[in-house]
Amino acid sequence: MNLRSNLTPGTTEWAVRRAQWRAMGIQDADLEKPKIAIVNSSSQLSICFTHLDEVAREVATEIRAAGGLPFEIRTAAPSDFITSAGRQARYLMPTRDLVVNDIEVQVEGALLDGMVCLSSCDKTTPAHLMAAGRLDVPTVVVIGGYQAGGMCEGVRVDIDDVYEQVGAYAAGKLDLAGLTALTEHAVDGPGVCAGLGTANTMHILAEALGMTMPGSAPVRAGSEAMLERARAAGRAIVALIANGQRPRATMTREAFENAVVVDLAIAGSVNSARHLQAIAVETGVDVDIYGLIERLSLEVPMVCAVRPNGLHHVDDLDRAGGARAVLARLRDRLHLDVMTVTGRSLGDVLADVEVEDDTVIRPLAKAFRPTSGLTLVRGSLAPDGAIVKIGAVPAGRERFTGGARVFATEDDAKRAIADGGIAGGEVVVLAGFGPKGGPGTVFAAGLVAALNGAGLASEVAVVTDGELSGLNRGITIGQVMPEAAEGGPLGLVREGDTIVIDLIERRVDLDVDAAELAARRSLRVEPPLPTSRSWLTFYRHLVQPLSAGAVLGPVTSDE
Structure with a gap:
């Protein structure tokens, strides 16, 4: 084989590499x-x-x-x-x-x-x-x-249960001993x-x-x-x-x-x-x-x-x-x-492959849903789109309208759950959580899991430009684009604003007068770029938009 790893004998690169690899016991025949x-x-x-x-x-x-x-x-x-x-x-x-x-x-x-x-x-x-x-x-x-998961008090459990039951503990529905028992058995x-x-x-x-x-x-x-x-x-x-x-x-x-x-x-x-x-x-x-x-x-x-x-x-x-x-x-x-x-x-x-269980992988004509369980929504709150796992949304909750509850951090929102400060019919908004806004995408999944554990999954919606877990369920709209740190409208949401979610029409909208939004936009101050020596600082300077996969850039057509 014509291998790029076979360096030209007699060159510096060949000689020093050979010295290293021979010292590791690699034989001449292997070097080819x-x-x-x-x-x-x-x-x-x-x-x-x-x-x-x-x-x-x-x-x-x-x-x-x-x-x-x-x-x-x-x-x-x-x-x-x-x-x-x-x-x-x-x-x-x-x-x-x-x-x-x-x-x-x-x-x-x-x-x-x-x-x-x-x-x-x-x-x-x-x-x-x-x-x-x-x-x-x-x-x-x-x-x-x-x-593998395990068994806890005769019930099958896994790490997803631990994640969600943190919310039950915060809401007073589960004591610390119960949560600790879950952690003992969830992963096997x-x-x-x-x-x-x-x-x-x-x-x-x-x-x-x-x-x-x-x-x-x-x-x-x-x-x-x-x-x-x-x-x-x-x-x-x-x-x-x-x-x-x-x-x-x-x-x-x-x-x-x-x-x-x-x-x-x-x-x-x-x-x-x-x-x-x-x-x-x-x-x-x-x-x-x-x-x-x-x-x-x-x-x-x-x-x-x-x-x-x-x-x-x-x-x-x-x-x-x-x-x-x-x-x-x-x-x-x-x-x-x-x-x-x-x-x-x-x-x-795939020529000879057959499905072993039609109840788990259903025929197309008998699918769990006639349309996919993952979808993209747009609207005035997400002009470039946002992702929803609609297959995990409770039946009958595809349309949701509520007042915004805006939190600066996930911990603030979790404390509100524990204090009974988040009620059914509200939309929790977490903005500034995207790749640039973090910097480094903030993991908002713990809040969603806590809402599930607290029994609020079907009563409260979450909208964020941060990262959600694939294990999350409920009315969750993630990866809102453009993110707030790029000037996206999610950063303009204020406490009490009306947010309209229609997953049937695949829309998420902010019901606020255009003149009011323009006034808010004119007052927006872009956060300064971080200057500390940190991997997250370097990332903030290099990361590209979510719509480009949040890769590091700049990326040009010549590369």
């Missing part, structure tokens, strides 16, 4: 083989990542057996439930892009020939796909899998949250994009099925390098359209839109993910109802055939000629 990064985000900070070292070893063994030379590299490991503790979770979204750049430094700096990315919690899967698109070196994504093994949150959604969409081995998602973390897909990825990456198949030949416009169709059909996480858009930007594909969601959401039925969208669990979806079965169910709506990392087309991959 494809050199492959195993991108591992293993961490002892979070259960999401604790199993990945074993996975890395399995992948490395298969790479060697297939004729490659593996090198394990490490990156940051952002966990939504651990990395969220500091700075109101502002580090979460920026870490996605930090991982992308970390991978670039290590893979491009060393001129490696390909990579296998071990993807687990929310931000690592999009980061790995973004890096694959940017670097365009042969890549296979290995899905880390979902965690490694992997990501057990609901159809951002992590499992992005795992499924990675398969829909053709970047994983078939049957990769969702899968129980650490299971034999998960490890076998990892081994297959180790074999596949060597073949991809030999064949010269690169991510930009896999993640085409048609592949992104397939991913959007799947996202809509499963009612994926509200955060998936920004991640898909970011992956497309980094891959150089001219596709408007938000526009596709807006156009296709009325055409694609919701064939799955996995928590928080319904009563099924993610392991039910796994047993029913997972992403591969969903793709098979939707085959008449997909581009089947797109390539996958198997070297085969999607149509060939």
Whole structure:
């Protein structure tokens, strides 16, 4: 193979690298083989990542057996439930892009020939796909899998229950002992949250994009099925390098359209839109993910109802055939000629696939909803759009009008819940929570979970330019564009203003006189750019709008 990693003998780069690698025990014959990064985000900070070292070893063994030379590299490991503790979770979204750049430094700096990315919690899967698109070196994504829940007082529980019951505790409906008991039993093994949150959604969409081995998602973390897909990825990456198949030949416009169709059909996480858009930007594909969601959401039925969208669990979806079965169910709506990392087309991959349980992945004619469970809304409050997981909105609450309750921080809003200061019929507004406004997107999901725990999910709406969890349920409108820090109208909302939400017509409007809004706009003072030496400051100066996936820029057509 003509490998870029095989440097010219006698050069400085060749000599110093050979000295380093020979000292590591690498033999001369190995130095001529494809050199492959195993991108591992293993961490002892979070259960999401604790199993990945074993996975890395399995992948490395298969790479060697297939004729490659593996090198394990490490990156940051952002966990939504651990990395969220500091700075109101502002580090979460920026870490996605930090991982992308970390991978670039290590893979491009060393001129490696390909990579296998071990993807687990929310931000690592999009980061790995973004890096694959940017670097365009042969890549296979290995899905880390979902965690098991447990039993608490005879009831099945998982991390989603813990998240929501914090609200019940704040509202006095659950004592600290009860909440503590939940934390003891909610997680029983490694992997990501057990609901159809951002992590499992992005795992499924990675398969829909053709970047994983078939049957990769969702899968129980650490299971034999998960490890076998990892081994297959180790074999596949060597073949991809030999064949010269690169991510930009896999993640085409048609592949992104397939991913959007799947996202809509499963009612994926509200955060998936920004991640898909970011992956497309980094891959150089001219596709408007938000526009596709807006156009296709009325055409694609919701064939799955996995928590928080319904009563099924993610392991039910796994047993029913997972992403591969969903793709098979939707085959008449997909581009089947797109390539996958198997070297085969999607149509060939799906040729013999059948749905194992029609009650979990329903036929199109018997879908849970005739339209998708994820949609885009526009209106005077969100001129460039906002994302709603309509599949998780209580039945009969698609239309909602209420007075605005404006909070500067999520903690202020949570205190209002605990004090009984938020009542049914109100709309909670959290502005200035976007990528620029944070800086670094503020994680507003805890408030929504607290509203659910307090029994207010069907009585109160939330509108924010911040980040929501894919596990959130209720009348929640997130990722309002443009964000307040970019001059978006969400920053003009005042306490008591009337907000009108119509999810049937797909609108969210601020019912305030135009002259009054103009007066408010004239008084608006742009916050100064931060100057402290911090990753969040650097991010604030570089981050692009949500409509561009909140990638780092500037991004030009020449790049």
